[in-house]
Amino acid sequence: MEIIMAVLAGLLFATAIYNLLQKQILRIIIGTVLLSHGAHLFILTMGKLKRGDPPIIVEGAGPFTDPLPQALILTSIVISFGVTSFLLVLAYRASTLNKTDNMEELRGSEHE
Structure with a gap:
Protein backbone atom coordinates (compact mmCIF):
# COMPACT_ATOMS: atom_id res chain seq x y z
CA MET A 1 0.00 0.00 0.00
CA GLU A 2 2.88 2.36 0.72
CA ILE A 3 4.18 1.84 -2.83
CA ILE A 4 0.86 2.92 -4.32
CA MET A 5 0.72 5.99 -2.08
CA ALA A 6 4.32 6.92 -2.93
CA VAL A 7 3.63 6.61 -6.67
CA LEU A 8 0.46 8.69 -6.29
CA ALA A 9 2.37 11.36 -4.36
CA GLY A 10 5.03 11.36 -7.08
CA LEU A 11 2.38 11.81 -9.76
CA LEU A 12 0.89 14.70 -7.81
CA PHE A 13 4.34 16.30 -7.48
CA ALA A 14 5.01 15.88 -11.23
CA THR A 15 1.62 17.35 -12.17
CA ALA A 16 2.14 20.21 -9.72
CA ILE A 17 5.52 21.12 -11.16
CA TYR A 18 4.10 21.00 -14.69
CA ASN A 19 1.32 23.40 -13.64
CA LEU A 20 3.72 25.68 -11.77
CA LEU A 21 5.68 26.20 -14.98
CA GLN A 22 2.64 27.43 -16.95
CA LYS A 23 1.91 31.05 -17.87
CA GLN A 24 -1.66 31.37 -16.53
CA ILE A 25 -2.12 32.35 -12.90
CA LEU A 26 -4.94 29.87 -12.30
CA ARG A 27 -2.77 26.95 -13.45
CA ILE A 28 -0.02 28.11 -11.10
CA ILE A 29 -2.51 28.14 -8.22
CA ILE A 30 -3.70 24.64 -9.17
CA GLY A 31 -0.04 23.60 -9.12
CA THR A 32 0.39 24.86 -5.56
CA VAL A 33 -2.76 23.01 -4.49
CA LEU A 34 -1.54 19.77 -6.06
CA LEU A 35 1.88 20.26 -4.48
CA SER A 36 0.32 20.55 -1.04
CA HIS A 37 -1.83 17.45 -1.62
CA GLY A 38 1.26 15.54 -2.69
CA ALA A 39 3.01 16.66 0.48
CA HIS A 40 0.05 15.47 2.57
CA LEU A 41 0.18 12.02 0.99
CA PHE A 42 3.95 11.92 1.40
CA ILE A 43 3.74 12.74 5.12
CA LEU A 44 1.01 10.15 5.59
CA THR A 45 3.07 7.52 3.78
CA MET A 46 6.20 8.29 5.78
CA GLY A 47 4.19 7.82 8.99
CA LYS A 48 3.50 4.24 7.84
CA LEU A 49 0.03 3.12 6.93
CA LYS A 50 -0.79 0.78 9.77
CA ARG A 51 -3.89 0.02 11.73
CA GLY A 52 -4.07 -0.03 15.46
CA ASP A 53 -5.82 1.25 18.53
CA PRO A 54 -6.29 4.95 19.14
CA PRO A 55 -3.40 6.48 21.10
CA ILE A 56 -5.25 6.41 24.44
CA ILE A 57 -3.35 4.66 27.20
CA VAL A 58 -5.46 1.99 28.83
CA GLU A 59 -4.46 -1.31 30.34
CA GLY A 60 -4.25 -4.19 27.90
CA ALA A 61 -4.30 -2.07 24.75
CA ALA A 71 -1.64 16.19 13.30
CA LEU A 72 0.96 17.47 10.83
CA ILE A 73 -1.35 16.85 7.89
CA LEU A 74 -4.25 18.60 9.62
CA THR A 75 -2.06 21.63 10.28
CA SER A 76 -0.80 21.56 6.70
CA ILE A 77 -4.35 21.40 5.32
CA VAL A 78 -5.32 24.53 7.25
CA ILE A 79 -2.22 26.40 6.09
CA SER A 80 -2.63 25.33 2.45
CA PHE A 81 -6.30 26.40 2.52
CA GLY A 82 -5.26 29.85 3.71
CA VAL A 83 -2.52 30.15 1.09
CA THR A 84 -4.86 28.96 -1.68
CA SER A 85 -7.58 31.44 -0.75
CA PHE A 86 -5.00 34.25 -0.62
CA LEU A 87 -3.64 33.29 -4.04
CA LEU A 88 -7.13 33.12 -5.55
CA VAL A 89 -7.97 36.61 -4.27
CA LEU A 90 -4.60 37.92 -5.48
CA ALA A 91 -5.14 36.39 -8.93
CA TYR A 92 -8.66 37.82 -9.15
CA ARG A 93 -7.42 41.27 -8.21
CA ALA A 94 -4.50 41.15 -10.63
CA SER A 95 -6.65 39.92 -13.51
CA THR A 96 -9.34 42.57 -12.99
CA LEU A 97 -6.82 45.41 -12.77
CA ASN A 98 -4.62 44.30 -15.67
CA LYS A 99 -7.27 42.55 -17.82
CA THR A 100 -5.04 39.48 -18.23
CA ASP A 101 -3.96 36.38 -16.34
CA ASN A 102 -0.84 35.72 -18.39
CA MET A 103 2.33 35.97 -16.31
CA GLU A 104 4.41 37.20 -19.25
CA GLU A 105 2.06 40.13 -19.78
CA LEU A 106 1.86 40.88 -16.05
CA ARG A 107 5.63 40.97 -15.80
CA GLY A 108 5.83 43.82 -18.31
CA SER A 109 8.56 44.59 -20.77
CA GLU A 110 12.18 45.28 -19.94
CA HIS A 111 12.05 48.76 -21.51
CA GLU A 112 9.40 50.18 -19.18
Whole structure:
Protein backbone atom coordinates (compact mmCIF):
# COMPACT_ATOMS: atom_id res chain seq x y z
CA MET A 1 0.00 0.00 0.00
CA GLU A 2 2.88 2.36 0.72
CA ILE A 3 4.18 1.84 -2.83
CA ILE A 4 0.86 2.92 -4.32
CA MET A 5 0.72 5.99 -2.08
CA ALA A 6 4.32 6.92 -2.93
CA VAL A 7 3.63 6.61 -6.67
CA LEU A 8 0.46 8.69 -6.29
CA ALA A 9 2.37 11.36 -4.36
CA GLY A 10 5.03 11.36 -7.08
CA LEU A 11 2.38 11.81 -9.76
CA LEU A 12 0.89 14.70 -7.81
CA PHE A 13 4.34 16.30 -7.48
CA ALA A 14 5.01 15.88 -11.23
CA THR A 15 1.62 17.35 -12.17
CA ALA A 16 2.14 20.21 -9.72
CA ILE A 17 5.52 21.12 -11.16
CA TYR A 18 4.10 21.00 -14.69
CA ASN A 19 1.32 23.40 -13.64
CA LEU A 20 3.72 25.68 -11.77
CA LEU A 21 5.68 26.20 -14.98
CA GLN A 22 2.64 27.43 -16.95
CA LYS A 23 1.91 31.05 -17.87
CA GLN A 24 -1.66 31.37 -16.53
CA ILE A 25 -2.12 32.35 -12.90
CA LEU A 26 -4.94 29.87 -12.30
CA ARG A 27 -2.77 26.95 -13.45
CA ILE A 28 -0.02 28.11 -11.10
CA ILE A 29 -2.51 28.14 -8.22
CA ILE A 30 -3.70 24.64 -9.17
CA GLY A 31 -0.04 23.60 -9.12
CA THR A 32 0.39 24.86 -5.56
CA VAL A 33 -2.76 23.01 -4.49
CA LEU A 34 -1.54 19.77 -6.06
CA LEU A 35 1.88 20.26 -4.48
CA SER A 36 0.32 20.55 -1.04
CA HIS A 37 -1.83 17.45 -1.62
CA GLY A 38 1.26 15.54 -2.69
CA ALA A 39 3.01 16.66 0.48
CA HIS A 40 0.05 15.47 2.57
CA LEU A 41 0.18 12.02 0.99
CA PHE A 42 3.95 11.92 1.40
CA ILE A 43 3.74 12.74 5.12
CA LEU A 44 1.01 10.15 5.59
CA THR A 45 3.07 7.52 3.78
CA MET A 46 6.20 8.29 5.78
CA GLY A 47 4.19 7.82 8.99
CA LYS A 48 3.50 4.24 7.84
CA LEU A 49 0.03 3.12 6.93
CA LYS A 50 -0.79 0.78 9.77
CA ARG A 51 -3.89 0.02 11.73
CA GLY A 52 -4.07 -0.03 15.46
CA ASP A 53 -5.82 1.25 18.53
CA PRO A 54 -6.29 4.95 19.14
CA PRO A 55 -3.40 6.48 21.10
CA ILE A 56 -5.25 6.41 24.44
CA ILE A 57 -3.35 4.66 27.20
CA VAL A 58 -5.46 1.99 28.83
CA GLU A 59 -4.46 -1.31 30.34
CA GLY A 60 -4.25 -4.19 27.90
CA ALA A 61 -4.30 -2.07 24.75
CA GLY A 62 -2.49 -3.32 21.66
CA PRO A 63 -0.23 -1.46 19.24
CA PHE A 64 -1.01 2.21 18.81
CA THR A 65 -1.18 4.29 15.67
CA ASP A 66 1.11 7.28 15.55
CA PRO A 67 -0.95 10.52 15.82
CA LEU A 68 1.91 12.83 14.76
CA PRO A 69 1.54 12.45 10.95
CA GLN A 70 -2.19 13.05 11.22
CA ALA A 71 -1.64 16.19 13.30
CA LEU A 72 0.96 17.47 10.83
CA ILE A 73 -1.35 16.85 7.89
CA LEU A 74 -4.25 18.60 9.62
CA THR A 75 -2.06 21.63 10.28
CA SER A 76 -0.80 21.56 6.70
CA ILE A 77 -4.35 21.40 5.32
CA VAL A 78 -5.32 24.53 7.25
CA ILE A 79 -2.22 26.40 6.09
CA SER A 80 -2.63 25.33 2.45
CA PHE A 81 -6.30 26.40 2.52
CA GLY A 82 -5.26 29.85 3.71
CA VAL A 83 -2.52 30.15 1.09
CA THR A 84 -4.86 28.96 -1.68
CA SER A 85 -7.58 31.44 -0.75
CA PHE A 86 -5.00 34.25 -0.62
CA LEU A 87 -3.64 33.29 -4.04
CA LEU A 88 -7.13 33.12 -5.55
CA VAL A 89 -7.97 36.61 -4.27
CA LEU A 90 -4.60 37.92 -5.48
CA ALA A 91 -5.14 36.39 -8.93
CA TYR A 92 -8.66 37.82 -9.15
CA ARG A 93 -7.42 41.27 -8.21
CA ALA A 94 -4.50 41.15 -10.63
CA SER A 95 -6.65 39.92 -13.51
CA THR A 96 -9.34 42.57 -12.99
CA LEU A 97 -6.82 45.41 -12.77
CA ASN A 98 -4.62 44.30 -15.67
CA LYS A 99 -7.27 42.55 -17.82
CA THR A 100 -5.04 39.48 -18.23
CA ASP A 101 -3.96 36.38 -16.34
CA ASN A 102 -0.84 35.72 -18.39
CA MET A 103 2.33 35.97 -16.31
CA GLU A 104 4.41 37.20 -19.25
CA GLU A 105 2.06 40.13 -19.78
CA LEU A 106 1.86 40.88 -16.05
CA ARG A 107 5.63 40.97 -15.80
CA GLY A 108 5.83 43.82 -18.31
CA SER A 109 8.56 44.59 -20.77
CA GLU A 110 12.18 45.28 -19.94
CA HIS A 111 12.05 48.76 -21.51
CA GLU A 112 9.40 50.18 -19.18
